[in-house]
Amino acid sequence: MKNKPELLAPAGDLERLEIALLYGADAVYVGGPAFGLRANAINFTFDELKEGSAFAHKLNKRVYVTVNIVLHNEELEQIEEYLHKIEATGIDAIIISDPAIIPIAQANTNLELHLSTQQSTLNYETVRFFKEQGIKRIVLARECSYEDIKLIKEKVDIDLEVFIHGAMCAGYSGRCALSNFLTDRDANRGGCSQICRWDFILMDDNNRPIIGDKDFTLCSKDLSLLSYIPELIDMDISSFKIEGRMRSLYYIATVVSIYRKVIDEYFSDSKHYVYNEEYERILRNCANRDSVPQFFNNDYGVNCSYYNGRVEISNQDFLGIILDCNNGIATIEQRNYFKRGDIVEIFGPNHEVVTYKIDKIEDENGDLIDIVRHPRQIVKIPINEPLEKYDMMRIKKLTN
Amino acid sequence: MCQILFSPADWEQLHSCHNVDAYIVGIDLLSVNFFAMTLDEVITLINKTDKDIYIALNKNMSNNDLPLLEGTLKTLNKYQIKGIFYADVSLIPITKRLHINIPLIWANEHLTTNYGTMNYWHKFKVKGTFISNDITLIEIMDILKKYKGFKIVQVFGYLPMYVSKRHAIKNYLTYFNLQTKSHQFKLFKEDKYYPIIDNDIGTIILSSNVLCDLMGFCKLKQNDLDIALINGYGFSADIINKVLTIFNSVNDNNAEKLQSQLISTISNIDSGFWYRKTIYKVKKNEK
Numbered sequence: 001m002k003n004k005p006e007l008l009a010p011a012g013d014l015e016r017l018e019i020a021l022l023y024g025a026d027a028v029y030v031g032g033p034a035f036g037l038r039a040n041a042i043n044f045t046f047d048e049l050k051e052g053s054a055f056a057h058k059l060n061k062r063v064y065v066t067v068n069i070v071l072h073n074e075e076l077e078q079i080e081e082y083l084h085k086i087e088a089t090g091i092d093a094i095i096i097s098d099p100a101i102i103p104i105a106q107a108n109t110n111l112e113l114h115l116s117t118q119q120s121t122l123n124y125e126t127v128r129f130f131k132e133q134g135i136k137r138i139v140l141a142r143e144c145s146y147e148d149i150k151l152i153k154e155k156v157d158i159d160l161e162v163f164i165h166g167a168m169c170a171g172y173s174g175r176c177a178l179s180n181f182l183t184d185r186d187a188n189r190g191g192c193s194q195i196c197r198w199d200f201i202l203m204d205d206n207n208r209p210i211i212g213d214k215d216f217t218l219c220s221k222d223l224s225l226l227s228y229i230p231e232l233i234d235m236d237i238s239s240f241k242i243e244g245r246m247r248s249l250y251y252i253a254t255v256v257s258i259y260r261k262v263i264d265e266y267f268s269d270s271k272h273y274v275y276n277e278e279y280e281r282i283l284r285n286c287a288n289r290d291s292v293p294q295f296f297n298n299d300y301g302v303n304c305s306y307y308n309g310r311v312e313i314s315n316q317d318f319l320g321i322i323l324d325c326n327n328g329i330a331t332i333e334q335r336n337y338f339k340r341g342d343i344v345e346i347f348g349p350n351h352e353v354v355t356y357k358i359d360k361i362e363d364e365n366g367d368l369i370d371i372v373r374h375p376r377q378i379v380k381i382p383i384n385e386p387l388e389k390y391d392m393m394r395i396k397k398l399t400n
Numbered sequence: 401m402c403q404i405l406f407s408p409a410d411w412e413q414l415h416s417c418h419n420v421d422a423y424i425v426g427i428d429l430l431s432v433n434f435f436a437m438t439l440d441e442v443i444t445l446i447n448k449t450d451k452d453i454y455i456a457l458n459k460n461m462s463n464n465d466l467p468l469l470e471g472t473l474k475t476l477n478k479y480q481i482k483g484i485f486y487a488d489v490s491l492i493p494i495t496k497r498l499h500i501n502i503p504l505i506w507a508n509e510h511l512t513t514n515y516g517t518m519n520y521w522h523k524f525k526v527k528g529t530f531i532s533n534d535i536t537l538i539e540i541m542d543i544l545k546k547y548k549g550f551k552i553v554q555v556f557g558y559l560p561m562y563v564s565k566r567h568a569i570k571n572y573l574t575y576f577n578l579q580t581k582s583h584q585f586k587l588f589k590e591d592k593y594y595p596i597i598d599n600d601i602g603t604i605i606l607s608s609n610v611l612c613d614l615m616g617f618c619k620l621k622q623n624d625l626d627i628a629l630i631n632g633y634g635f636s637a638d639i640i641n642k643v644l645t646i647f648n649s650v651n652d653n654n655a656e657k658l659q660s661q662l663i664s665t666i667s668n669i670d671s672g673f674w675y676r677k678t679i680y681k682v683k684k685n686e687k
Contacts, residue, residue, distance in 0.1 A: 071682075072535060073542050076516040100516035122462045125490035143460070143565050151463050171564040171603075172460050173486070177510045180534045180678050181561050181607055182589075188510055191680030202572060204582035207593075212576025216587065218568050218603075295565070302571040388456045 001238040001292055001327045006046055008161065009065075009256050010245040013042050016252050017052045017063070022390055023349045024260030028052075030299075031094060031245060036066040036190055048087035055231055057090070065089075068097040068116040070188035071130070073206035076100060083109050095139065097174070100123045102133055103323040112136045118162065118173045122148060124155035131158045133247065137238065141225065142168055143295045148236055159238035164225040165283075166243025167222060167255040168294060170196035170218040170351045196220075220351050221306045224291035226280055230273060250318035250335065253392050257347065285317055285397060308373065318342060323378070325387035334377040340370045346383075348391035356383055402621045402628050404647060405454060405552065406640075407634040408435050414445070416637040419644040422452035422482060424629070427472060428467065431456045432483075432601050433478050433509070433560045439472055443479065452491045459601055460565070461488040473500050485530060492524050495528045504526035505552065509560050510534060515546040522549050530629070537616050537674040541623045550626040556643055557631025558595060559672060562605035569598035595634060600664040606633065611672035612662055614655040617647070639665060 009025035011017035020028050030052065031043035044065075053063045065086055071079065079101060086094060087109045092110050095103070097118035106112050114137040115121065115130050122141045123326055130138060137159035140149060144162070153160055169176060178195035185191035199215035210216075222245070225232065230239065240263070242255055258279045266273045283291070289308075294300055319342075320332040338344070340361055346354045362363060362380040363369050372379050403421035408414040410629050414423065414435070425445065426436035434456040437445075446453050454650045455476060461469060468491070476484070477500045482563065484491070485507035495504060506512055507530035518529045528660040529629050531540055545550055568587055572578070586593040592608035617628065630647060632640045 032508075070511050071514045071516065071540055072516045073516075073546075076514045098514075100473055100514065100520050103520065119489070120460050121489075122460055123466060123488070123490050123491050124463060126461075126488060141460070143462075145462075146578075148463055169542075170566065171562050174508065174511055175460070175563040177534050177561050180510075180673070181559075184552060184676065186534070186678035186679050186680040188513075189678070189680035191678065197591065200587040200594075202569065202596075203586045203588050203593065204580055205584040207586070209588070210573070210578055210580055210582075210585075212572060212578055214576075216572050218564070218566075218569075220566065239538075241464045273559055302574045304566070305568075305571045305575055307572075307575060326588055346459065 003007075003238070005233060005237055005263065006062075006239040006262060007256065007259055008239045008241045009252060011052070011145050011249065011252070012245045012247070013044070014048050014052055014055075015131060015245075016249055018055060019249050020252050020256055021056055021059055021061050021103070021179055023256040025061070025242075025256050027064060027092070027239070028056065029064040029066060029245070032065045032082075033070050034082060035071075035079070040120055046085055046089055046216060049086070049091055051093070053090045062092040063084055064093045064114060065091050065115070067094045067101060068118050069190055070118070071098045071100055072189070077153045080104050080108055082113060093136065093225050099133075102135070106134055114161065115139060117141055118172075120172045120174055121311055124152045127156045127158060127160075131156060137161055139163075139241065141173065143172065143300075145298050146228070146231060146296055149232075149237070152236070161239035161241050162225075162232060162237050163243055164222060164229070164232070164240045164259065166223055167245075167289075167290070168220050168223050177319065210317060212307070217305075217307060219292070219308075220304045221307045222287060222291035223294045223296075224283060225277055225293055225296055226258070228264065228293060228296060229259070230266050230270065233263070233266055234272075239309065241288075248318070250394070251286055252395055253390075254282060254349075257349065268385050281397075314387050317397070319393045319395060320379075321374075322346070322348070322387050322389060322391040322393065324389060325383070325385075325391075328384050330381050330382060330383050330387050332379055334372045334374065334379065338372050338393075338395070343391050343396040345396045346387060346391050346393045349387055350388060351386065351391075354383075354385045354387070356385070376394075402625050403452075404644065405627045405629045406558070406644070407629060407631045407633075410435060413632045413637045413640055417507040417632065417644060418451075419641065419648055420451060420630075422454055423449065424454040424456055424485065424626075425457040426458070426518050429470060429600060430459055430469060432459045432563050432604055434458070437442040443475075446479045446481070454483045454485060454505070455479070455481055455502075455509065456485040457491065457507060458485045458487040460563070462491050466490065466494070468493060470498060473498055473502075476500075476502060483528060484665070491523075492526065496525070503596075506602050506652075507552075511601075513539070514545045516547060516621055518543065518547045518636040522547075527672065528552060528626070530554075533611070534673045534678065536677055537619065540620065544620070544623045544625060551624075552609060552623055552629055553620060554631060555620070555628040556612050556647065557635075558633050559605065559611055561594070561607055562612060563602065564604075565602040567598050568603040569596065607672070609664055609668045609670040609672075612643075612659070612669045613673075613674055614646070614650045614659045614662070616671060616674050618650060618655050635666075
């Protein structure tokens with residue numbers, strides 16, 4: 001049997017870091033105060049990095065910080081001091097994109113270095129080169145196929161990290177400056193304005209529009225390698241990465257818990273492993289775009305295109321988060337409208353899914369109510385199940 | 401002395417635009433953003449011309465591309481080639497292992513943004529850099545001072561914005577069952593047209609405007625720019641010949657007048673990012 005892969009989740013803030021780790025991630029990646037590719041996310045302060053890393057280490061888990069922008073001259077001059085401060089927080093590794101950071105980090109810190117997918121690494125020669133420069137792990141380009149990854153792993157003994165789930169760039173990472181040109185926001189320094197999801201009109205050589213039922217877009221569907229987890233484990237891939245530092249708590253909890261189950265199920269008994277379509281249904285319900293294997297199975301043609309422009313399905317499944325459960329009363333913080341009579345599912349990291357019909361709801365004053373309509377409203381529901389803080393309640397879908 | 405490196409858009413430009421120091425061309429299946437031809441055609445060009453030749457082998461290389469890349473490098477190594485533009489790091493170990501003596505030029509168009517990374521690659525025998533088109537003139541001039549290798553900057557033409565492995569036009573036509581006999585396409589958005597090309601490599605998109613700022617070019621020359629690249633894409637050979645004449649004769653005294661002449665010929669000229677700084681922190685509550 002191969003080594004058990006790390007399940008690596010995104011975390012946009014401390015709360016999501018805790019959720020990701022509690023729901024089964026072995027490690028999280030987060031943005032620090034600067035130099036990360038999600039400049040419009042909340043990101044972590046140095047103190048929060050320290051706190052998050054202490055939380056993770058108590059659980060024997062790891063925290064990686066993205067330092068993956070493409071540097072300009074002015075940032076180059078600030079990077080050494082920044083790396084010192086990052087190292088002092090106790091995090092486990094940094095994910096870099098710009099090779100200029102390699103000698104600076106090596107000369108001034110003991111930080112473990114991972115190479116970002118922003119380098120678009122697609123072949124074993126490049127992987128071997130960066131290994132020789134002291135890179136501990138390579139995050140492969142999302143354009144890699146199964147055959148590409150397998151050959152790279154066979155040719156070079158190094159930790160490989162592969163994206164298994166989430167949104168995709170339409171272009172090669174690092175080679176898209178649409179955001180720069182159309183909105184003055186630098187994609188390679190964390191300002192990407194996702195022009196690939198805009199609608200355009202395609203024109204021919206006589207400036208006549210070529211118009212389908214929907215406008216032209218570069219947008220692609222999301223990635224899901226749920227059905228290929230056994231192949232990836234058999235290839236001895238070190239880390240399975242979930243995209244989405246700006247995703248919600250519910251999304252993180254759902255996606256992490258599903259992949260946790262699949263990895264554990266296959267790893268514990270690969271001979272009798274059976275693909276569970278229910279997991280696929282749950283992932284589909286919590287996503288806001290269709291997902292496909294993309295380049296992994298070389299089917300990146302028309303089936304990967306997404307012609308809904310910026311229209312995305314707003315997910316209403318997530319009803320609330322459990323804050324507390326004592327003496328058969330669950331305290332819940334509302335996240336979407338629900339009401340008495342709804343049939344719900346409650347899931348968490350430490351128990352099977354509980355299905356329950358809501359018979360009674362009390363507000364914070366103890367008054368009985370029928371509908372929970374206010375954002376983040378705190379309510380109490382009697383439920384005779386051993387629920388825990390951070391369990392999540394979603395609507396039970398009777399059909400797909 | 402700043403040399404003029406011309407990137408022709410097609411055979412016609414290659415055959416009729418001679419007021420240059422060097423040409424750069426690509427090779428089928430190994431190049432993006434440059435006019436690509438077969439290896440045999442490249443060899444014929446090398447043998448026929450008295451100009452310097454640069455070759456772009458600058459696509460993102462998968463494992464499957466490596467045998468073709470190695471074979472091409474071995475063949476090119478027998479000829480007088482001034483430099484190879486590359487984007488994929490694999491060219492560094494491969495050229496070392498194969499003892500290829502053609503200088504490498506780092507040309508990953510949006511990553512070549514600081515002198516530190518350029519000097520990092522210089523330690524691995526990368527002799528020059530094609531500097532990014534989305535940084536300011538001040539940043540470029542700082543690089544000219546602090547980078548040890550030779551420096552190339554695009555000074556005229558449409559700018560590369562996007563490279564993808566996906567076939568965006570083919571997918572759109574297929575999905576909506578659309579027919580067209582067109583071989584050239586543009587994307588239209590907010591009164592601007594962006595050239596888009598879907599070929600064997602995937603999809604590339606170019607800027608809506610044409611970079612041309614002769615005053616800025618003069619400053620770069622005064623700050624020891626080694627090579628100025630002129631991209632012929634989207635223009636007739638006649639216009640490119642006028643452009644080449646102007647770039648060969650421009651100086652501080654006539655730059656403004658010549659700039660006006662060019663604007664009267666090419667309406668969508670601008671100065672790219674030379675005086676325009678990109679932003680990347682967009683939230684008010686940033687830490």
